[in-house]
Amino acid sequence: MHRQMSQAHVEQLLRGAVALHQQGRLDEAAAAYGEVISQAPETLAAHSNLGSLLRQLDRLEEAERHLRRAAELAPGHPTPLGNLGHLLRWTGRYGEAAEVLEAALALDPGNGELATNLGAACLGLGRWADGWRLFAQREATTKARQKGFGFPMWQGEPLAGRSVFIWQEQGYGDQIQAARFVSGLKSAGAGRVTLAPPRPLVRLFATLDGVDEILPCDPGEAIVVPPHDVWTLPFALPQHLGVTLKTLTNQPYLAAPEAARRRWAGWPEGEVGFVWHGNPAQPVERYRGLPSPDLLEPLRGLARLVDLQAPRGDFADTAAIVEQLDLVITTDTAMAHLAGALGAPCWLMLPALGADWRWALEPSRSPWYPSMRIFRQRAAGDWADVVEAMRQALASGGRRSAEAVRRP
Structure with missing residues (x-):
């Protein structure tokens, strides 16, 4: 008992x-x-x-x-x-x-x-x-299957001229990162290739090679998808195209449209643009984001900084601004992927906890973006070492020696 x-x-x-x-x-x-x-x-x-x-x-x-x-x-x-x-x-x-x-x-x-x-x-x-x-x-695969596009999901079989519809998944940065794979569809024999990105990415993605049509679609918006032979998701492409570290695209694959370049010509009143936090609704942001832009104050004596946190138009507009800067400094946000995709010099600040798998392969460089340099926290929540390392790099002229490989 x-x-x-x-x-x-x-x-x-x-x-x-x-x-x-x-x-x-x-x-x-x-x-x-x-x-x-x-x-x-x-x-x-x-x-x-x-x-x-x-x-x-x-x-x-x-x-x-x-x-x-x-x-x-x-x-x-x-x-x-x-x-x-x-x-x-x-x-x-x-x-x-x-x-x-x-x-x-x-x-x-x-x-x-x-x-x-x-x-x-x-x-x-x-x-x-x-x-x-x-x-x-x-989960994105499951949700896309449930939408029922009316034609089958591509499983990697030969394309032989077939049309491909690419549905969107995850955040803006993820979609920019995966956009590099789209051109591989034509090389694999695809016929018509259609993208359905959210509107802020439409004009930027129009500069991608190998895209025949773009159907804008914001999250939650209904869209009528014309018949295609197969559909796929952006991050399914590397599996079906057999992408490896050796074959990973390491050249810029996006560019600012000419209209955006004309609109923003001469705008940045600085040399180094910075973004200090991402979407606060994301739980991981409390690790990734800086608590205040004031933490970057030690850099101001070494370069004219411009705050890129607030959106200025869509991603095509932002790309036109980034192309004019010497350097972009950012936390793990879509800006990191945009700068990398443009081949613009970029310094990425990463937390000690919760850093994403895409930044895990090398401590200070990224195979995804040759123009990127990574600065990592030594202790969770402490950005002081990161800022000091960037200050020293700026003092030694590091931004001018960044491996920029801009798309012509």
Whole structure:
């Protein structure tokens, strides 16, 4: 009877901890989960939930310890392994993350979220054949399938003159990054190629090689898609086109339209443009963005800075401005991809936590954009070292020696 009452008491404590967790009272919930574990050390839910909660609080070493314990307590269950793998990737430990996520996916082969996370880990490691195949199971693919375009999804079979419709996915920066693959469709034998980007990208994407038609479509907007032979997503292209690190396009593939160049000729009242944060609605932005543009103040004595944070027209207009600058400094935003796609010198500021897979291959350079230099945080949340490194680079004339490879 005492044992049953003890178990009932533990379950009551666990329900209380979960309630606090759901209410967002994280510190109290953490203490409550700790109390559960102190009374019943093998309570799987307490270790799993506490690990996830501590990750939210950036108490990462403690989080890892509890997530590993949860995985030990449920060796045949994929969820604890998946949570651990996500944490490892979040902290930049891609090799360990891939190993853990492979084990999780083996337990649940049809889990699209696990496959996507493993795909991202493989891409970060340069294992692109595996990475693109697994990344194809991301949520964007599922949503696009549900739209039902009325013609089949391209699975990589020979195109032989067939028409291809490319639907949009993810954010502006992702779409700019993936736009480099579009020209490969013509080389692979495609006939008519149609893009459907959001309106802010339409004029910029009109400068892409290999595009026959552009259908503007903002998120949530209804669109009538003319019949095509097949449809695909931008990040499905590297898998089906067999893109590798060796064949990755390393030349500029976008340019400002002439009309935008005429409109903005001579506008920038500075030499170095900067963007200090992205979309605040994105949870990851609290790691990626600077808390204030004032942190860049040490650079002002070395260059005339121009704040590019506020939009000035669409991406074609922004491209025309960027083309006139000596250098762009930015956090992980669409601006980084735009500058890189233009071949403009760009310095990218990256956080210690949550840096994306596309920046994982090299510490200071990017195979995606030869004109880019990466400055990484040494400690989570501390941008001082990043700004100081950029200050020293500016002082030594670094912006004039950037590897700009602008598109003619």
